[in-house]
Amino acid sequence: MALVPEGSLEHVEDEAFIIVKAAPRASQTYGETVCIAAIDHNGCWVRLYPVSFRDLSDAQQFGRWDRITYRWRKPTAAADRRVESRRVDQGSIVITGKMRDSDRHAFLNRAAVTSLKAEREKDRSLAVLRCEILEFWPERQSAEEMERQRAVYDGMRQQSDFFSQANLIPREACPFVFKYRYRDDDGVHVGTCQDWETEATFLRRRGEMHSEQAALDWMVQRFGVEFPRDGMALAMGTHRYRADQWLINGVLRMKPTNQMTML
Structure with a gap:
């Protein structure tokens, strides 16, 4: 580099x-x-x-x-x-x-870590975290937060964006945030997933299923059961002004190395 x-x-x-x-x-x-x-x-x-x-x-x-x-x-x-x-x-x-596609899992495995505390001690602020997913759940946003989110998306509505071709940008503010409880080498943590893809997936599934509850159930099964079972990691980053606060920036599909060798 x-x-x-x-x-x-x-x-x-x-x-x-x-x-x-x-x-x-x-x-x-x-x-x-x-x-x-x-x-x-x-x-x-x-x-x-x-x-x-x-x-x-x-x-x-x-x-x-x-x-x-x-x-x-x-x-x-x-x-x-x-x-x-x-x-x-x-x-x-x-x-x-x-x-x-065939190179992505190995690429992420080479970058993956199991301790965010160790990364901060090395003065790092981004990481691919290999961890144990304990729970995934939705929380409904407040009316005030929804209004703030609508203002953001309204301001961006005319912009092109690098995820737009895959329909990954929400066309509306998502009424829920999605949280993970996870365990790494430092203990158990709770974090909110910050990336657009997770929110957009819920909105898309809600439209396809014509049911908010059915879409939430699908999200819990997919992100909380299937992804952890089949292999995933969390893309993590620290807060700009609070260096020791780690945020979940995204969910990454990542097959474990020992699983990859069997393919």
Whole structure:
């Protein structure tokens, strides 16, 4: 991975595979420019921002697992001290390929960790967490939060977005948040899943099943039973202003290494 000398603001070139984007929460600012979590060819996490999808050309509309090249510089320490953060020159973004389905599980397994405390001790703020999923459940959002979410999506309605081709962007505010209780090497934790894909999956299933309760039951079975049984990991990231608070940025399908060798 290309490195920037300490204190340098010069742009350097790098490449990475896009992994996940967290859903914006009641913020017009992050509705316009958002952070992207990606993994470089060395298996190291990088955080790419600010990316304005309204200003990306059609040829730059990247998706999950796309390989991109881009130029970046370190953000100022006052703006973001997290070592993975890359301030991107978004005009430099070029899609150069896509990771094959058959390579994705091994790629994630190489990056996976089992202790977020150990990652923080190494001054890291992004991780693929291999953990035991204990419970998955929905919680209904308050009317106030729903109104804030509607304002965010209304502001983004005219934007193109890199997950839109797969219908992964919610067309409306999701009335539920989805939570995991999970165990890693440090103990048991509870976190809210932040990515658009989970919320959009519920909204799509609710429409297909014509029943909110049936869709919720399906989500619990799929995300809380089938995914953990078949192999999954959590994409984790720390809060910008609370370095020891880890957030669930996304759900990743990841077959264990010993399972992969049997295929």
